[in-house]
Amino acid sequence: MMGIWFWIVLAWLLSALALGKRHISMEHFVWILLPIDMYGIQVAGITIKPYMVFCGWLFLRMFLNGQTKIKAIRGWTLPAIGIIVILFIVNMFNSSSLYSLSAPCMLMVVWFCMTIYTSFWGETAQDDIPEAMIATGIGYGFVFLIGFLLLTLGIPISGVGASERTEPGFILQFSNMFQGVLIQKWRLRGFTIDPNTMLGTFVFSGIVCLIRILMEGNSKREWLCLMLSMACIFLSNSRTGLMCFALALVMSVFAAYWKGSPQIRKRIEVITLIVIFVMIAVMVGTDWIRNLISSFLGLYANRSGLNDEYGRFTIWKEAVGILMEKNPFFGIGMGQMQFYTSVNRACHNTWLECLCGNGIILGSIFILFLLFTLIKGGIKAKYNTCSRYNQLLWSLTIGITVVVISLISVDNITYSYLWFGLSALMMIDTASIKEM
Numbered sequence: 001m002m003g004i005w006f007w008i009v010l011a012w013l014l015s016a017l018a019l020g021k022r023h024i025s026m027e028h029f030v031w032i033l034l035p036i037d038m039y040g041i042q043v044a045g046i047t048i049k050p051y052m053v054f055c056g057w058l059f060l061r062m063f064l065n066g067q068t069k070i071k072a073i074r075g076w077t078l079p080a081i082g083i084i085v086i087l088f089i090v091n092m093f094n095s096s097s098l099y100s101l102s103a104p105c106m107l108m109v110v111w112f113c114m115t116i117y118t119s120f121w122g123e124t125a126q127d128d129i130p131e132a133m134i135a136t137g138i139g140y141g142f143v144f145l146i147g148f149l150l151l152t153l154g155i156p157i158s159g160v161g162a163s164e165r166t167e168p169g170f171i172l173q174f175s176n177m178f179q180g181v182l183i184q185k186w187r188l189r190g191f192t193i194d195p196n197t198m199l200g201t202f203v204f205s206g207i208v209c210l211i212r213i214l215m216e217g218n219s220k221r222e223w224l225c226l227m228l229s230m231a232c233i234f235l236s237n238s239r240t241g242l243m244c245f246a247l248a249l250v251m252s253v254f255a256a257y258w259k260g261s262p263q264i265r266k267r268i269e270v271i272t273l274i275v276i277f278v279m280i281a282v283m284v285g286t287d288w289i290r291n292l293i294s295s296f297l298g299l300y301a302n303r304s305g306l307n308d309e310y311g312r313f314t315i316w317k318e319a320v321g322i323l324m325e326k327n328p329f330f331g332i333g334m335g336q337m338q339f340y341t342s343v344n345r346a347c348h349n350t351w352l353e354c355l356c357g358n359g360i361i362l363g364s365i366f367i368l369f370l371l372f373t374l375i376k377g378g379i380k381a382k383y384n385t386c387s388r389y390n391q392l393l394w395s396l397t398i399g400i401t402v403v404v405i406s407l408i409s410v411d412n413i414t415y416s417y418l419w420f421g422l423s424a425l426m427m428i429d430t431a432s433i434k435e436m
Contacts, residue, residue, distance in 0.1 A: 036414075038192050094331050247402055397425065400425065
């Protein structure tokens with residue numbers, strides 16, 4: 001276990017160095033801690049993650065300084081807390097196992113952490129957060145690429161490779177039976193438990209960098225971060241991650257075009273024409289280009305299909321059937337589906353898990369509340385006229401959108417990037433802040 005912490009600390013140090021002479025407020029260093037999702041302090045079977053410890057320290061510091069009131073976002077924080085409390089109560093009665101209470105409890109912890117974080121916000125947040133995101137992409141990107149290179153060269157280093165899901169290591173050996181053949185390959189999962197959840201580590205940094213490149217011109221630092229982010233998403237070998245990252249980049253181009261000046265729009269149009277020309281050249285190109293594309297697509301071909309025995313559609317259909325049979329209105333308890341399915345697997349879909357765990361009524365309210373938050377943030381991004389907020393608003397809106405989409409393929413209701421992103425998106429509207 002100590003080996004993995006060497007790499008975690010190295011990622012923190014490189015991220016701090018990537019800031020250079022750019023000074024950000026202390027609270028925004030939490031973005032550099034968010035990628036650590038699998039490791040932390042174990043207490044009663046629950047992992048206290050580094051960002052939770054950091055936010056706890058912020059709260060203690062606030063208390064010792066005599067500040068007893070925290071900031072809440074009007075019309076958002078209190079309703080959200082109310083929904084989480086109801087989730088907790090429902091899960092007390094709709095499941096025979098206390099295990100179902102762990103998700104609502106962790107949600108409470110996440111909401112406490114992000115409320116403390118936003119309570120420290122100052123006037124420089126719109127500048128500090130993008131810098132923290134870029135530094136995170138550079139620092140973690142270098143660490144992951146170094147580890148992957150060492151593993152490829154056959155150099156055994158503690159904390160890099162993991163042969164089992166729960167084993168420490170940021171590169172996981174993926175095994176899969178495909179047409180009677182055992183397929184094994186290394187997949188970058190970062191400091192999360194699943195390669196599909198690593199998207200948050202790099203999608204926000206990638207979006208910020210691309211929007212800056214398009215709107216502000218050439219920047220070596222932004223180009224470096226964008227390339228590192230793209231490389232790490234590729235090495236994750238996550239089909240969902242790759243599609244969501246590509247979608248995020250396309251949406252970033254549209255955002256820059258929407259808010260850009262005539263000069264910026266002309267630049268984007270020229271770049272778009274070049275990309276189209278290159279794509280046409282690739283389609284009619286030489287054999288080695290076609291072979292390269294075939295090799296790339298082959299990386300994702302030897303995997304379970306959606307309708308296979310362990311495919312997503314198969315698991316989802318069975319989960320819906322179990323919900324309708326057991327308790328459609330109040331659910332079966334969060335995290336309980338794995339004890340009912342024939343393949344002993346969870347829903348592999350955060351939003352379906354929410355419906356199955358809490359019932360159709362409460363689960364739908366929870367999901368609609370989240371989507372309403374995202375839509376409200378998108379409206380602010382569209383009509384905001386303050387240039388200081390434009391890039392951050394669009395980056396958060398696009399990043400959260402693709403994170404919500406990516407969670408269709410994995411269970412992670414307490415995903416830190418989702419909730420910290422949403423709170424930051426809502427917090428930008430300073431008129432909606434009040435003290436509690």
